[in-house]
Amino acid sequence: MKTINQNAPVKCSKSILINARPDKVWAVMTNIDHWADWQSDISKPKLNGKLAPNSTFDWKTGGVRIHSTLHTVEPFSHFGWTGKTMGMFAIHNWTLIEKNGQIQVTVDESMEGFLASLLKKSFNKNLERDMQHWLDLLKKECEQSNQSK
Template identity: 30%
Template structure:
């Protein structure tokens, strides 16, 4: 583990427990990133998270509070490079965790990789048990993230044709309006009068 200005820049590779996982999600990276970094919304799809709260934007140095498996955790964002990487961590019940997430676009899909290190007396007392618990937790998180992101991607794809037609109709309407104005310039008078009235309205 290396640090800059007291913040870790990577997970602690020398910790007694280090777990890595990855998953391919059939959804674009922007969608996956927004879903994953919307901390306050975690409880709506992350069934292992009972509550989550953050004051202000998610930026390096920001802290957020969340509760998982009956444990209250305060995590600090150590590094953030949207939409490619986020690193956070902090102590909880004697365990110091550092958690890294990376996101890579692959066509229309996203490869999500996560790595987390745990250290502390409870971890050293039962490294194998703690490793198994962490591995299960990360696996569940990735599964839930994939399920939610792919469902959102499906809805987005279904809305795409309707949005295209809406754009076509909007441009057609604008074009017809321009033709009417060119043919009858006086039609601009009521529009300009209305705009002037709005600008003078108190």
């Protein structure tokens, strides 16, 4: 797995516990073409090929278009990508660990580039808020789907 840049001006790590099976969390998390169905900040997600390292996908979040490349696809444990937009470069990683019948999902991200350095304080604040929102929505989607079965 490609690690985030610990020296990047913008970085964040967040975790959440989800009451769902690992395969359910994995399926929701990795179904890129359907992210917008449950992740309200994302639009037009499109995986260009198979769910595999080096495949690319395009998406919009917060009105910004992002081109990303998968670097890690290890079923039920690790999922990650790099992304480029507006002169910035990001590394984004998800880790799943089973704990007492629940799944702990941890997300780590680093962002670097001119804008990330210039707007470090606000970007860090926004990234922390956005990551928590994404985790909350993932939990809701996985647990809601879990109850309907």
